[in-house]
Amino acid sequence: MRKKICFASAAVLILLFAAGAGDQAVKVGDDALGTRKYDDFQKPTLCGTSCHVDFYQQWSQAMMSQCYTHHWNEIEYFKLAVPHAAKDPVVAGIKAGCNGCHSPMAFMAGDVPPPLPAKNSRANESVSCDICHTITGFKGDAPFNFNYISEPGKTKNGPREGAVSPEHVTRKSEFLGQAEFCGTCHNEQSPYGVWVKSTHLEWKDGPYAAQGVKCHNCHMTYTETYSAAMGQKHPDVRQHLFHGAHDPGKVRGTIELRIHPDIREAEPGDAVKFTVALFNQKTGHKFPTGSVEDRIVWLHVEAVDAKGKIYHLTVNKKGFEGEEYTIAGDTLAYQDMGIPLDIPSFPGVQRDGIPLGDRIFRLPYFDPQGRMTMLQWNTKSLGVDYRIGPRETKLETFTFQAPDDIPAGQLKVTATLNYQKLVKPVADFLGVPEDESEIIKVNDHSTFITILD
Ligand code: HEC
Ligand code: HEC
Ligand code: HEC
Ligand code: HEC
DSSP: OHHHHHHHHTTSOOOOOOOOTTGGGOOOGGGGTTSSOGGGSOOHHHHHTTTSHHHHHHHHTSGGGOTTTSHHHHHIIIIIIHHHHHHOGGGTTHHHHHHHHHOHHHHHTTOSSOOOGGGOOGGGGOSOHHHHTTEEEEOSSSOOTTOEEEOOSSEEEESOTTOOOSSSEEEEOSGGGSHHHHHHHHEEEOTTSOEEEEHHHHHHHSHHHHTTOOHHHHHSOEEEEESSTTSOEEEEEEOOOOOOTTOHHHHTTSEEEEEEESOSEEOTTOEEEEEEEEEEOSOSSOBSOSSTTTOEEEEEEEEEOTTOOEEEEOBOOOOOTTGGGGBOOSOEEOGGGHHHHTOTTOOOEESOOSOTTOEEEBOOEEOTTSOBOSOGGGOOEEOOOBOBOTTOEEEEEEEEEOOTTOOSEEEEEEEEEEEESSOHHHHHHHTOOGGGGOOEEEEEEEEEEEEOO
16 A cells, blocks of 8 residues: 555655754753654654665664663663662663663653553654654764754655655755764763763774764665665665674674784693784774673683693783773672662672683773672773774783693694673573573684694
């Protein structure tokens, strides 16, 4: 039915350019709460059923369509954030504010908290077509904390001049094509004024921004196809992939690894130093980025001797400040989860949950008491930023002390870089489904030395 309407009207030339009028009057960020109605926005099914079928299908399997409904968001928002907001006046604003990015429609409609995902309300539409395509700019010095200017209505912003649609008016917008647009949700400050998400800022400081490579080039890649079923072919149509940490294929190979020894032959009792070079060849920001409080990336090195015995090598300390957070330890953390969960003097759970002595690439977040936290909104300070920057190479060394009884022959030493979206002990404690804490192998590489008699 809708298809018919689309095709029938394709011939009609409606060229209307709505001016970005009214920008000044539009409230942004926290002030936008309750300034709109759900009905001001169109449903993704309307956009996607007959006209933008491909984009709709791409979007519906990307995290962008699940920002509100995804299991881990539901747990973090309803079990931790909402109860915490009721107990601590400093973080009270998050009860509404989380959805400024996760379900902008619900936020702007003043629906706080929105119905649970199981209720299938319009809050479930998450970051939908009409949210993005009616954003006209942002207010402030930097894009962050949903300071986008939302102007829902007949006019949809897109990349092209004179695109004709039977459904709506189109307007060419430079803003949607800029990284700052993404930054309105991909940069975040906690109520304590700490940057707890800075994907856009990391990008801006890195080599890709300087060379004009934007978020879109890697997450909305351009190809020759149609942008609407009844439209014409273009050489550079933006795919709505938004693939990131939830696409193992995107994560795999992000970092290239090479390991080499300082000597090729050793005798029992000798010390051999192995160096691992880790080169970030794929991300436009740091790795990990985004929800850095949850993510863990670690380097595991193992040797296997001629008889198949396995030795675990622990990383050599470099001696920088805060390094203890970057080496896997047998330590408890995340005690502040006890506040929203009503567990007085909660001892916490294991900080890392990975083999002791492995190198961790992370940025630790600290609560007001100075304990490591994964409640990003409760972050009062940050620790050492030991993540791998775009096109950065980090070197790590591991010393193998060959035991006196090691058999002669080949010793194979393998470095493996692993990634987990959510630290396992936290995932287990909160009952977050396993896919969130599955181990994704980013890369590995092996080298060999000979053990002499
Ligand atoms: C997270 C924000 C976001 C969401 C969600 C989103 N889009 Fe887009 N869309 C963009 C951006 C950014 C561009 C490219 C803008 C540019 O390059 O200037 C774009 C481009 C487009 C284009 C023009 C493509 C071209 O190259 O001609 C169409 C049509 C479109 N989107 C439709 C949709 C539909 C339909 C949905 C929902 C199924 C959707 N978008 C969801 C951000 C979004
Ligand atoms: C040169 C390519 C490139 C550019 C440019 C780039 N990214 Fe990425 N991005 C990646 C790769 C590869 C990954 C997967 C590895 C990872 O999770 O960091 C990724 C991951 C992500 C993730 C998932 C992070 C997580 O842990 O959940 C988000 C969100 C993201 N990018 C947003 C952005 C935004 C916003 C921009 C622009 C400011 C941007 N990216 C620019 C390549 C790029
Ligand atoms: C209105 C807010 C908003 C805007 C604008 C926005 N995003 Fe997002 N994006 C989100 C939220 C919220 C998530 C988190 C989904 C989740 O994991 O719950 C997300 C997730 C993603 C992911 C997936 C990460 C993963 O874990 O797989 C990528 C990639 C991404 N965004 C890229 C972009 C790019 C590129 C742009 C700009 C073209 C953009 N986003 C604009 C809110 C936004
Ligand atoms: C400024 C926008 C913004 C605000 C405010 C915000 N988020 Fe997010 N959130 C994002 C983006 C963007 C991502 C995706 C980053 C990434 O891919 O690592 C994300 C990711 C997440 C994730 C991880 C999803 C996953 O599957 O790994 C959870 C859980 C989450 N947010 C919950 C919350 C809660 C709870 C709040 C309120 C306390 C909140 N967010 C506030 C933008 C925001």
